[in-house]
Amino acid sequence: xxxxxxxxxxxxxxxxxxxxxxxxxxxGRLQPANAVAAILILxxxxxxxxxxxxxxxxxxxxxxxCFGGAVDDGEEPQQTLRRExxxxxxxxxxEAREFTRFDFDFGFFGQKAVFRIYYEVxxxxxxxxxxxxxxxxxxxxxxxxxxxxxxxxTPYDAFAIWIHYKRELFQR
Numbered sequence: 001x002x003x004x005x006x007x008x009x010x011x012x013x014x015x016x017x018x019x020x021x022x023x024x025x026x027x028g029r030l031q032p033a034n035a036v037a038a039i040l041i042l043x044x045x046x047x048x049x050x051x052x053x054x055x056x057x058x059x060x061x062x063x064x065x066c067f068g069g070a071v072d073d074g075e076e077p078q079q080t081l082r083r084e085x086x087x088x089x090x091x092x093x094x095e096a097r098e099f100t101r102f103d104f105d106f107g108f109f110g111q112k113a114v115f116r117i118y119y120e121v122x123x124x125x126x127x128x129x130x131x132x133x134x135x136x137x138x139x140x141x142x143x144x145x146x147x148x149x150x151x152x153x154t155p156y157d158a159f160a161i162w163i164h165y166k167r168e169l170f171q172r
Contacts, residue, residue, distance in 0.1 A: 035070050036084065045143070067136075
C-alpha cells in the first residue's frame, strides 16, 4: 500500500497537479482532546511512525505521525500511552520517559485548551518484529532525516521528532 501511495503521489507531482491533502478538504467538526504520543525509537536510532488512515474525520488523515491517542476521562496520560500502544500495535509497554508537551488553545473556537504529551519509548528489534498493526494504514521505521523529508507528516509530530533528533541543541 505504501508503494502505491508513493507512486500515486509521484505521478501527481510529475503532472504538477499535486492534489490537496485530505485534511484540507475535510468536512465535519473536529473535537480536540488531551492526547499522548509515543516517540518510538529502535536500537539503530530510527523512529517508528504510523501512516494515519485516509478518513476525513480525523486530524491529518493520510499523514505519517506518532502512535498514540486521546486520554479518556479518568485516565492518566501514561495509562493512555500503554492502552494505545497495546490497541494499535499489540506492544506491551514496559518503560516510557516523558519527553515534551505541547499545549494547544482552542478557546477562540469556544473549545478548551488541550495538551499532547510525547513520551520517549525505546523499542528492541524483537519487540518491533512482533508489532501487529490494528490502527492506521501501515507503520514503518524512518531515520530522522527520512521522516522529516516526507511530504505528509503531522506538523506537531514532525516538530517533536525534530526536537528529539536535535535535542543536543537545546541542552545547557
